Amino acid sequence: MPDHNTEASGGQEPLLELSNVSKHFGGVLALKDVSFSLFPGEIHGLVGENGAGKSTMMKIIAGVHHEFDGTMKIKGREVRLRSAGDALANSIGMVHQELSIVPDLTVAENVFLGTQPLTSIGTVDWAKMNREAKKLIASLGLDIDPTTTMGSLPVGLQQLVELSRVLFSGAQIIILDEPTSALSPPEVKQLFDVLRRLRSEGRSIIFISHFLDDVVAISDRVTVFRNGQKVITEDTVNLTKDSIISHMIGRGSKGMHMGEDAELKGDDQKPVVLSVEGVSDGRSLRDFSIDLRAGEITGVYGFMGSGQIELARALFGKLPLRRGGLKLDGKPVKFRSTAAARKAGIAFVPENRRMMLFRTEPVFKNVSIAILDRIHRLLVKPAAEKKITEAHIKDLQIRPPRTGIALGSLSGGNQQKVALAKWLTHLPRVLILAEPTRGMDVGAKEDVIRIVKSLRDKGVAILVLSTEPETILTLADRVTVIKKGTVAREFSTGHIEKADLLAAA
Ligand SMILES: Nc1ncnc2c1ncn2[C@@H]1O[C@H](COP(=O)(O)OP(=O)(O)OP(=O)(O)O)[C@@H](O)[C@H]1O
Numbered sequence: 097m098p099d100h101n102t103e104a105s106g107g108q109e110p111l112l113e114l115s116n117v118s119k120h121f122g123g124v125l126a127l128k129d130v131s132f133s134l135f136p137g138e139i140h141g142l143v144g145e146n147g148a149g150k151s152t153m154m155k156i157i158a159g160v161h162h163e164f165d166g167t168m169k170i171k172g173r174e175v176r177l178r179s180a181g182d183a184l185a186n187s188i189g190m191v192h193q194e195l196s197i198v199p200d201l202t203v204a205e206n207v208f209l210g211t212q213p214l215t216s217i218g219t220v221d222w223a224k225m226n227r228e229a230k231k232l233i234a235s236l237g238l239d240i241d242p243t244t245t246m247g248s249l250p251v252g253l254q255q256l257v258e259l260s261r262v263l264f265s266g267a268q269i270i271i272l273d274e275p276t277s278a279l280s281p282p283e284v285k286q287l288f289d290v291l292r293r294l295r296s297e298g299r300s301i302i303f304i305s306h307f308l309d310d311v312v313a314i315s316d317r318v319t320v321f322r323n324g325q326k327v328i329t330e331d332t333v334n335l336t337k338d339s340i341i342s343h344m345i346g347r348g349s350k351g352m353h354m355g356e357d358a359e360l361k362g363d364d365q366k367p368v369v370l371s372v373e374g375v376s377d378g379r380s381l382r383d384f385s386i387d388l389r390a391g392e393i394t395g396v397y398g399f400m401g402s403g404q405i406e407l408a409r410a411l412f413g414k415l416p417l418r419r420g421g422l423k424l425d426g427k428p429v430k431f432r433s434t435a436a437a438r439k440a441g442i443a444f445v446p447e448n449r450r451m452m453l454f455r456t457e458p459v460f461k462n463v464s465i466a467i468l469d470r471i472h473r474l475l476v477k478p479a480a481e482k483k484i485t486e487a488h489i490k491d492l493q494i495r496p497p498r499t500g501i502a503l504g505s506l507s508g509g510n511q512q513k514v515a516l517a518k519w520l521t522h523l524p525r526v527l528i529l530a531e532p533t534r535g536m537d538v539g540a541k542e543d544v545i546r547i548v549k550s551l552r553d554k555g556v557a558i559l560v561l562s563t564e565p566e567t568i569l570t571l572a573d574r575v576t577v578i579k580k581g582t583v584a585r586e587f588s589t590g591h592i593e594k595a596d597l598l599a600a601a
């Protein structure tokens with residue numbers, strides 16, 4: 097495979113060099129024989145599908161994982177970093193994909209976590225800390241009171257504060273793992289200005305993102321990972337978004353697999369049950385519209401942070417809207433809670449199923465909870481509950497097939513089936529599913545797909561929100577691609593492929 101590492105160096109010595117790095121997690125081979133280099137004053141984009149190994153490699157560089165095969169060199173000297181502190185001592189700073197802020201502390205305390213300036217008598221110099229924090233944050237073009245509690249800020253601002261901590265730490269190697277997922281377009285621009293400034297100071301940045309437009313815009317070189325392996329490193333000028341996508345998914349190599357393409361069957365004759373009309377919250381959603389039709393599965397595909405979570409929240413009145421609203425059967429509606437939405441026939445199975453299920457309660461309780469008022473309004477009859485549940489367990493192949501065991505002892509996939517099962521008897525008009533098959537084995541996935549499709553065939557209008565193209569392509573009759581809170585593209589009929597979704601997002 098082509099590798100242009102050495103060409104792009106212009107004879108320079110790499111600041112950081114990994115050679116033949118492999119990393120196992122138990123039986124999972126997360127990285128396989130990966131080599132990677134970073135030069136001084138370079139912004140290096142790193143892309144690949146979910147699970148490709150990007151974060152794993154960054155965590156090796158940042159001292160989080162130190163058990164691995166292969167070598168890592170900084171300025172030609174072999175090192176093995178054993179902690180984040182070790183990494184910092186080697187001038188490596190990383191902003192992790194998962195925010196690591198402390199919500200109860202102030203913005204300034206978060207910025208200076210562990211490195212608070214002290215007074216001459218050894219106490220924290222609050223005045224100085226707040227002053228310095230304000231200056232750092234202002235460098236990102238933000239005007240935030242440093243004494244504000246971190247947890248009270250919107251996620252995008254939290255992300256920026258976290259970025260400011262690493263960006264201005266003086267680190268020579270700065271790793272940003274998905275830094276823009278919660279940022280608005282103007283904030284991304286601010287961040288890019290800062291990155292270019294740091295580059296001009298000779299600092300090196302590794303920039304991981306699913307937003308390929310951003311990667312192409314900011315990077316000097318791009319490395320693509322696929323299934324734990326490096327596919328290519330190339331100067332960005334020689335790449336396009338489409339060629340990057342081809343490298344990411346290995347298109348053309350071996351035909352289509354399950355979930356890599358789909359024949360869409362959107363039918364405009366089917367009645368619209370719920371429509372979302374031009375909703376904006378001033379931040380995460382911008383003039384977003386979608387129609388959910390009876391007997392159809394509508395997929396909404398987008399990257400993490402593209403506004404899917406906010407869309408789900410908007411449907412349940414949990415996101416204050418500046419503009420736009422919902423219509424149910426053509427009439428404007430506003431739900432003030434999930435309970436109110438459920439009354440109107442709108443059911444929601446969130447990605448974090450634990451929120452909706454009662455893990456310590458037996459399986460049958462969890463299934464019958466949606467239909468309790470039909471079994472008996474006041475007096476719950478365990479016998480009736482069990483009977484209904486047993487029928488479902490058989491139908492859904494829930495393993496083990498016992499109604500009495502605690503839900504928490506089932507595997508994630510089987511818990512998801514239980515979460516769906518409760519809607520089978522009590523058909524909702526609209527069913528909203530967030531990441532319905534994430535992290536499931538093939539068998540459980542197939543069962544869930546079957547259940548969702550049978551609900552559709554019973555006339556339910558279904559909305560599937562997912563960051564996985566395969567999930568969308570396996571389930572959806574029509575697809576809307578959401579990008580930075582707005583409709584990027586709609587596909588309703590005909591053949592589409594994974595690459596079409598990635599290109600639109
Ligand atoms: N701590 C861990 N324990 C076990 N398996 C892990 C661990 N961290 C990562 N993995 C596995 O290693 C593989 C690579 O994961 P990694 O997080 O590096 O992917 P990624 O490219 O960062 O994906 P994403 O774009 O979703 O962030 C995946 O199969 C993942 O499940």
Ligand SMILES: [Mg+2]
Nearest residue numbers: 150151152193
């Ligand atoms: Mg990752």
